[in-house]
Amino acid sequence: MSYVLRNDALSWGRVVRTPQSVASPKFRQDLTALVAEQAGASVLPVGLQRSYGDSALNSDGSLISMVGLNRFIALDVAAKKLRAEAGITLSDLLKVIVPHGLFVSVTPGTRFVTLGGAIANDVHGKNHHRAGTIGRHVAKIGLLRGDGSRVEIGPDINNDLFAATIGGLGLTGIIEWAELSLTAIESSQLDVEIVPYGNLSEFWQLAAESSETHEHTVAWIDYSAKGPNFGRGIFSRANWSREGDLVPHDDRQRLAVPIEAPSRLLNSATINLFNRFYYASQKRSAGVQHQHYAPFFYPLDSILDWNRLYGRRGFWQYQCVVPRRTMKDSIEAIVNEITRSGQGAFLGVLKTCGNLPSPGLLSFPMEGATLALDFQNCGEPTLKLFSRLDAIVRDANGRLYAAKDGRIPKDMWLAGYPNLERFVPHVDPAFASDFWRRVAP
Amino acid sequence: MTIAAPNRSMSKIIILGALSAMAEAAARKWAEQGAHLLIAGRDRARLEDVAADLRVRGGIADIYEGDLADIDAEKSLAEMVGQLGGVDVVLLAYGVLGDQKLAETNPAEASRILAIDFTSAASWCLAVAKVLEAQRRGVLIVIGSVAGDRGRQSNYVYGAAKGGLGILVQGIAHRLAASGARAVLIKPGFVDTPMTASIPNKGLLWAKPQKVADIIVRAGMQNAPAPPVIYAPSFWRWIMYVIRFTPSFVFHRTQL
Numbered sequence: 001m002s003y004v005l006r007n008d009a010l011s012w013g014r015v016v017r018t019p020q021s022v023a024s025p026k027f028r029q030d031l032t033a034l035v036a037e038q039a040g041a042s043v044l045p046v047g048l049q050r051s052y053g054d055s056a057l058n059s060d061g062s063l064i065s066m067v068g069l070n071r072f073i074a075l076d077v078a079a080k081k082l083r084a085e086a087g088i089t090l091s092d093l094l095k096v097i098v099p100h101g102l103f104v105s106v107t108p109g110t111r112f113v114t115l116g117g118a119i120a121n122d123v124h125g126k127n128h129h130r131a132g133t134i135g136r137h138v139a140k141i142g143l144l145r146g147d148g149s150r151v152e153i154g155p156d157i158n159n160d161l162f163a164a165t166i167g168g169l170g171l172t173g174i175i176e177w178a179e180l181s182l183t184a185i186e187s188s189q190l191d192v193e194i195v196p197y198g199n200l201s202e203f204w205q206l207a208a209e210s211s212e213t214h215e216h217t218v219a220w221i222d223y224s225a226k227g228p229n230f231g232r233g234i235f236s237r238a239n240w241s242r243e244g245d246l247v248p249h250d251d252r253q254r255l256a257v258p259i260e261a262p263s264r265l266l267n268s269a270t271i272n273l274f275n276r277f278y279y280a281s282q283k284r285s286a287g288v289q290h291q292h293y294a295p296f297f298y299p300l301d302s303i304l305d306w307n308r309l310y311g312r313r314g315f316w317q318y319q320c321v322v323p324r325r326t327m328k329d330s331i332e333a334i335v336n337e338i339t340r341s342g343q344g345a346f347l348g349v350l351k352t353c354g355n356l357p358s359p360g361l362l363s364f365p366m367e368g369a370t371l372a373l374d375f376q377n378c379g380e381p382t383l384k385l386f387s388r389l390d391a392i393v394r395d396a397n398g399r400l401y402a403a404k405d406g407r408i409p410k411d412m413w414l415a416g417y418p419n420l421e422r423f424v425p426h427v428d429p430a431f432a433s434d435f436w437r438r439v440a441p
Numbered sequence: 442m443t444i445a446a447p448n449r450s451m452s453k454i455i456i457l458g459a460l461s462a463m464a465e466a467a468a469r470k471w472a473e474q475g476a477h478l479l480i481a482g483r484d485r486a487r488l489e490d491v492a493a494d495l496r497v498r499g500g501i502a503d504i505y506e507g508d509l510a511d512i513d514a515e516k517s518l519a520e521m522v523g524q525l526g527g528v529d530v531v532l533l534a535y536g537v538l539g540d541q542k543l544a545e546t547n548p549a550e551a552s553r554i555l556a557i558d559f560t561s562a563a564s565w566c567l568a569v570a571k572v573l574e575a576q577r578r579g580v581l582i583v584i585g586s587v588a589g590d591r592g593r594q595s596n597y598v599y600g601a602a603k604g605g606l607g608i609l610v611q612g613i614a615h616r617l618a619a620s621g622a623r624a625v626l627i628k629p630g631f632v633d634t635p636m637t638a639s640i641p642n643k644g645l646l647w648a649k650p651q652k653v654a655d656i657i658v659r660a661g662m663q664n665a666p667a668p669p670v671i672y673a674p675s676f677w678r679w680i681m682y683v684i685r686f687t688p689s690f691v692f693h694r695t696q697l
Contacts, residue, residue, distance in 0.1 A: 073494070
């Protein structure tokens with residue numbers, strides 16, 4: 001019995017509750033049989049299921065959980081190259097490479113993602129304007145196809161299939177292992193500067209000047225601020241420090257949310273209170289500080305399973321990117337719409353993206369600005385707000401991020417990803433996901 | 442720039458059944474301390490995967506391919522110790538859960554479980570005891586099971602093998618007490634491993650292999666003597682206390 005029906009294999013947003021048939025292999029050799037066993041149906045490789053919506057679910061088929069395939073394969077410190085199985089988490093990976101003075105060239109806002117998941121979603125981070133997406137730093141991938149064949153793909157080998165697999169949402173086959181080009185660091189600390197800003201035009205100015213001077217930039221927007229405070233937030237920017245030791249993070253002292261909170265815990269009053277408190281506390285810490293990479297890159301990772309705070313109904317994240325030409329108007333319209341709705345939750349993130357292209361055909365970022373915000377699932381009112389936001393994003397020729405999506409209208413998805421036509425021929429017929437069934441052309 | 446140097450203890454460690462989830466988790470922790478590991482198991486390709494990982498983590502890893510349940514323990518152990526140039530810790534981690542229902546009707550299945558989990562394991566333990574006693578140092582760590590604490594209808598053949606092995610390890614611990622060497626029996630409760638993968642939706646009693654691995658590694662430390670029987674995690678001592686002392690007229694009404 002290699003596949004087990006589980007009702008705890010939820011995506012991060014916890015909205016969809018359909019039980020999933022899941023296999024949990026421990027060795028790469030097990031994968032061929034697991035794929036063959038599902039012949040006629042479909043499989044989807046998944047990692048830690050940090051995708052919010054339904055791109056890491058396969059209710060009509062089966063999931064192959066890759067988290068047991070978490071071994072290193074080779075590390076070449078001098079060449080700054082690391083090869084590892086796809087199920088290794090960035091957290092485990094960093095613990096080993098940081099003491100060697102190495103770091104991943106691109107990291108998303110949580111270290112609890114797998115290497116394979118990061119590649120399949122072509123994640124970006126606070127350094128997008130300098131480094132682009134993670135796909136730019138993948139040297140090679142070992143891909144297992146549905147027919148049992150194994151292919152190596154990379155920027156200079158089988159590069160069509162490589163382009164489809166970067167950001168390919170697990171639909172082109174199973175990423176068994178990948179080789180990353182790493183970045184050298186001199187210390188595990190960053191020199192972080194916190195700059196409160198009073199409105200959106202101050203944000204744009206800070207973003208423009210900081211992308212010249214700082215490798216990492218991101219901003220938090222206070223969606224509860226109205227009137228003269230509208231658009232205010234906290235800008236943070238950082239460079240790797242040359243001072244300090246190379247001590248990695250520690251996962252042991254973490255708070256945890258053991259059970260789902262009551263659905264009423266987070267409401268507009270508690271969220272407003274949190275946002276005000278957060279703004280005030282960040283404003284007090286304005287200035288330059290020496291900070292370990294863990295609190296800087298992964299602020300929410302200190303609380304295990306924080307997604308349970310949203311209760312039984314779960315939550316959504318809305319993340320869009322809009323092109324540079326009209327980004328100021330579009331972002332203002334979006335922030336305005338969210339603020340008026342009073343529905344936004346914690347930690348709205350705003351960041352400008354650079355122009356470094358990704359090899360991935362379905363890569364999300366584009367030169368411009370990306371905005372992300374969590375929303376408690378309140379049913380109809382939430383979905384209606386999303387439709388209003390969709391209209392602004394469509395007008396701007398922007399797009400939404402599959403990793404965060406659970407509801408995008410199909411025509412909007414098709415319009416947002418012009419390379420879909422080139423992607424589709426590479427989709428392996430043995431692979432599918434709930435997301436793909438919803439939006440496939 | 443300073444590099445956080447790992448503690449290069451260079452412990453020499455033999456792992457019998459290195460492909461088990463708990464053993465591999467322990468091996469990773471030992472590798473991160475810079476240990477020299479000899480990992481033994483049946484499947485060379487899988488051992489290679491594990492060994493490559495241990496090397497990146499900072500250990501030295503060699504492979505010993507063989508069916509541990511079916512080879513001359515004393516002779517093979519001598520080869521392994523020779524290859525390592527001594528030994529500090531031997532972890533015996535292999536075993537099969539078997540099919541209880543099948544074992545009740547098919548004597549071959551019952552014999553298979555007992556032969557692997559008790560008979561072969563016992564010969565390894567006795568061979569290791571001899572080596573450790575002679576060198577007057579080192580630790581034998583054996584993975585037992587809480588299933589060996591009381592016979593239960595759901596898994597008593599496996600339980601009998603693990604229970605018997607527990608008594609043997611206890612005896613070895615007694616025998617070695619004066620020598621400076623040690624033997625430790627680890628009794629894990631529910632552990633989320635491939636052996637238990639078919640059980641969905643694991644609850645609060647379930648531990649990750651990493652948690653058990655922490656306990657194994659601690660038990661193997663040369664300068665921190667551990668008790669000869671360790672429940673992993675420790676709350677299982679109290680659960681098994683209750684289970685052992687539940688009167689039969691109550692116990693026999695349960696489905697445990």
